[in-house]
Amino acid sequence: MINSSKPRKNSTSEHKLSELLPFIRMFKQQWTLISLGMLLSMLTLTAGIALLGLSGWFLSATALAGLTALGIKQFNFYTPAAGVRFLAIVRTVGRYGERLVTHQGTLQILTQIRIWLWRQLQRLSISQVSKLRRGDVLNRLLTDIDTLDQLYLRILAPLMSYFILSLFFSCVIGFWDEQLAWIIGLGLLFIGVLLPFVGYLSAQRPAIAVIEAKRQYRIELLDLLTNQLEITMYAALSRYRSKIELTEQRLYQVQLWLIQRNALLQAGLILLHGLILIVALYFAGNGAIAGSISGPVFALIVFVMMAMMELLIPLSLSSQQLSACVLAASRINQLTEQHAQFEYGSVQEQAITGNLNILDGYFGYTDEQVVLKKLNLSILDKQKVAFVGHSGCGKSTLLKLLTRQQNLQSGTILLDGKPIESYSELALSQSITYVEQSAQIFSASLKDNLLIALADGEIVSDKKLISTLRQVGLEKLLNDDGLDLWIGDGGRLLSGGERRRISIARALLRTAPIVLLDEPTEGLDLNTEKQILELIFDVWKDKTVLVVTHKTSVFPFINEWHLMENGRLLNLTVAQGLNNC
Numbered sequence: 125m126i127n128s129s130k131p132r133k134n135s136t137s138e139h140k141l142s143e144l145l146p147f148i149r150m151f152k153q154q155w156t157l158i159s160l161g162m163l164l165s166m167l168t169l170t171a172g173i174a175l176l177g178l179s180g181w182f183l184s185a186t187a188l189a190g191l192t193a194l195g196i197k198q199f200n201f202y203t204p205a206a207g208v209r210f211l212a213i214v215r216t217v218g219r220y221g222e223r224l225v226t227h228q229g230t231l232q233i234l235t236q237i238r239i240w241l242w243r244q245l246q247r248l249s250i251s252q253v254s255k256l257r258r259g260d261v262l263n264r265l266l267t268d269i270d271t272l273d274q275l276y277l278r279i280l281a282p283l284m285s286y287f288i289l290s291l292f293f294s295c296v297i298g299f300w301d302e303q304l305a306w307i308i309g310l311g312l313l314f315i316g317v318l319l320p321f322v323g324y325l326s327a328q329r330p331a332i333a334v335i336e337a338k339r340q341y342r343i344e345l346l347d348l349l350t351n352q353l354e355i356t357m358y359a360a361l362s363r364y365r366s367k368i369e370l371t372e373q374r375l376y377q378v379q380l381w382l383i384q385r386n387a388l389l390q391a392g393l394i395l396l397h398g399l400i401l402i403v404a405l406y407f408a409g410n411g412a413i414a415g416s417i418s419g420p421v422f423a424l425i426v427f428v429m430m431a432m433m434e435l436l437i438p439l440s441l442s443s444q445q446l447s448a449c450v451l452a453a454s455r456i457n458q459l460t461e462q463h464a465q466f467e468y469g470s471v472q473e474q475a476i477t478g479n480l481n482i483l484d485g486y487f488g489y490t491d492e493q494v495v496l497k498k499l500n501l502s503i504l505d506k507q508k509v510a511f512v513g514h515s516g517c518g519k520s521t522l523l524k525l526l527t528r529q530q531n532l533q534s535g536t537i538l539l540d541g542k543p544i545e546s547y548s549e550l551a552l553s554q555s556i557t558y559v560e561q562s563a564q565i566f567s568a569s570l571k572d573n574l575l576i577a578l579a580d581g582e583i584v585s586d587k588k589l590i591s592t593l594r595q596v597g598l599e600k601l602l603n604d605d606g607l608d609l610w611i612g613d614g615g616r617l618l619s620g621g622e623r624r625r626i627s628i629a630r631a632l633l634r635t636a637p638i639v640l641l642d643e644p645t646e647g648l649d650l651n652t653e654k655q656i657l658e659l660i661f662d663v664w665k666d667k668t669v670l671v672v673t674h675k676t677s678v679f680p681f682i683n684e685w686h687l688m689e690n691g692r693l694l695n696l697t698v699a700q701g702l703n704n705c
């Protein structure tokens with residue numbers, strides 16, 4: 125019955141390499157920068173390896189030439205020396221260019237992933253998003269996406285460079301000795317295949333533990349910062365601090381675990397590489413004895429083999445990053461694979477009248493917790509309707525259904541005679557104004573906090589904004605910086621009553637034919653409450669107004685009372701309505 129789409133479980137066993145595919149596909153859009161980066165990276169590495177190889181050859185050749193007087197005269201020192209200088213310059217310039225290009229490409233990919241994830245989040249309903257913890261969304265948008273930058277920079281690019289360069293250098297060696305080229309080529313291929321695999325498996329648990337510990341740390345820290353007042357009031361600061369310290373220790377331990385695994389992997393790698401080097405030395409030595417390889421070429425091959433380590437060390441680190449990337453990708457995929465709980469319709473025009481009907485409405489947050497059962501309601505245009513009932517009976521839920529923050533599980537809601545599902549998101553928002561129980565204040569100027577209520581492209585003069593603020597009794601906020609006053613985080617703090625009046629001022633700026641008010645005068649003193657009620661019911665005399673309330677002060681303005689009880693609505697007389705407030 126309940127249609128919430130559950131995210132898949134976050135178990136380690138479910139994290140597969142295939143999680144990375146959607147992100148690898150995104151690289152296509154930056155293929156120019158990525159290909160250029162790869163080319164530059166290979167050029168730099170080739171220059172580095174060739175530099176060492178040529179230096180080895182040069183030193184040996186010079187030493188051999190020095191053995192005879194004729195040799196020293198005939199030996200050409202200039203070309204190899206110029207080659208060494210040239211390769212050193214290529215290596216430096218190439219590294220600079222590669223960093224510039226690959227980082228530019230990676231940053232663009234990350235931006236692309238963030239925009240894509242943001243769009244995916246927008247598809248989800250408010251209730252789906254509100255199930256995610258704030259710290260968790262932040263983690264996915266920041267840390268997880270940042271982790272994915274390793275995928276190209278530290279995994280795919282070095283791995284591809286390694287295979288291409290191994291092939292290239294094996295071919296170069298094959299020029300002198302085919303058998304040796306096969307041995308070296310196969311040895312390097314073996315390491316190239318084995319290393320990412322072993323690295324991935326060996327680091328899987330610690331890398332995932334590091335990400336989880338970081339995630340936990342961020343969530344706990346954010347909880348501490350945002351709920352500091354309550355935590356201090358209840359003298360729970362030391363408890364919270366020790367909890368965070370424990371998480372910190374855990375983070376330290378798992379980071380150590382990961383580093384130890386990496387050290388082991390690198391030791392194994394150096395050992396394996398050394399073994400291949402010894403085998404290569406043996407065969408190259410045989411070649412030198414047989415005369416197929418000259419002494420300097422022997423030195424060149426040994427130096428090239430040693431320089432291949434330059435490719436392997438970053439690869440060992442990156443192979444361990446693979447698990448972190450897979451986990452980050454799977455956490456992002458968990459979000460993006462969630463089906464939107466519902467779609468909006470195609471009706472683009474806002475409702476003209478404020479007629480509302482609910483037929484046999486049924487809704488529960490879970491199968492066990494049914495809030496509305498067979499609810500029927502018919503409200504005519506321009507009526508002023510109050511909903512009363514004990515706390516938790518479902519009054520706010522009814523307003524959430526009318527604004528499609530939730531969807532009925534069965535039954536129909538008609539707005540202006542059309543099913544509410546048929547309206548587009550914009551048309552629905554232009555048809556209904558909703559003042560929720562807790563007013564949200566953005567970290568922005570007073571003006572921006574009011575303008576949020578307007579549709580895109582709608583314009584309201586500053587004069588109108590100022591007069592609206594005056595109407596709700598907030599003129600004193602205009603004293604210092606006028607409409608530019610910064611409110612919310614880092615700005616002027618507002619009292620509960622002021623926040624509520626800001627949300628009413630926003631609602632007054634709107635033209636929608638229906639207004640939903642959830643406890644609109646909560647936190648206001650009797651005088652202000654009276655003034656606000658007189659104001660809003662005067663301004664909205666031609667609109668349909670639905671008020672959820674516990675207050676008798678709304679009595680003079682209401683012409684229909686409904687009591688919510690056991691998931692149903694009962695029509696009340698005025699006297700009964702007052703008794704139930």
Ligand SMILES: Nc1ncnc2c1ncn2[C@@H]1O[C@H](COP(=O)(O)OP(=O)(O)OP(=O)(O)O)[C@@H](O)[C@H]1O
Pocket residue numbers: 489495513514515516517518519520521522
């Ligand atoms: N997002 C949610 N998920 C699960 N249960 C919820 C959710 N929102 C509300 N509830 C539960 O649904 C029931 C109805 O809540 P609702 O907020 O509609 O009550 P209310 O009548 O407006 O209460 P009050 O007068 O205290 O504001 C409550 O038991 C509440 O705990």
